[in-house]
């Protein structure tokens with residue numbers, strides 16, 4: 489009997505539960521290597537596929553779509569979808585889906601963790617201990633900055649911004665925010681938030697967290713002028729996308745102690761990190777792991793699979809982009 493199951497390309501191994509569900513429903517091809525699929529490899533493997541389950545590191549542009557005339561759905565294994573040309577997909581009636589909600593709390597945990605790590609100099613202190621050179625408790629050693637009682641500024645009040653707010657309230661922080669669209673006064677009250685102008689978030693925050701989606705409007709949203717407005721004692725935290733901040737300007741500010749430090753999970757040209765970041769004592773850098781808990785990555789995989797299968801079955805997926 490001819491195989492009538494839709495052909496699907498998956499660009500990297502995912503948690504086993506997701507693979508099992510895919511294999512039960514589609515004719516699955518998994519890119520066999522544990523490295524980012526190149527544009528050439530993608531082109532070669534996509535041509536006869538109806539479905540693509542891809543990663544945030546895969547560039548899905550119009551050129552790729554043009555070699556895949558049967559493509560119906562691009563299911564991104566991420567909430568962010570700046571790696572996909574949405575206009576090109578819309579023109580070609582290709583549905584694009586993503587994986588919000590399931591990673592919100594895990595990402596907010598890590599965002600808060602970065603605040604603690606930078607303000608309390610956790611890595612610096614731990615590294616001294618590991619080096620074998622710790623000489624014992626000392627009154628002035630590794631003095632950091634308190635988080636409790638300080639002001640957290642959040643730029644971008646979506647799901648993750650709100651989840652971060654809940655954590656901040658547990659630390660008695662004042663939370664101010666700026667968002668393109670202001671929340672209702674009722675929701676602000678419920679969350680314990682104060683809305684301020686963009687410049688005021690920069691000026692008033694002791695911790696500034698960037699939680700916006702990355703697109704042409706948010707490219708280098710934090711630039712040299714924005715950094716100059718921040719308090720010299722303030723910390724900058726980013727778990728969104730590297731492109732939301734002008735890295736040159738950030739490096740300059742950190743190297744010259746114009747701000748107190750930064751906690752960064754994302755970079756503009758991942759995985760090529762500007763080596764100047766490696767020398768900064770006041771900065772914690774992580775390899776884009778904010779959503780990387782076992783439970784959350786499994787949930788993301790299942791959401792991505794369910795989105796893909798829904799479209800291939802002619803149904804509306806739970807999370808369709810635009």
Ligand code: DGY
Pocket residue numbers: 544565566567568569591728778779
């Ligand atoms: C996303 O989903 O966009 C995160 O950056 C990775 O989980």
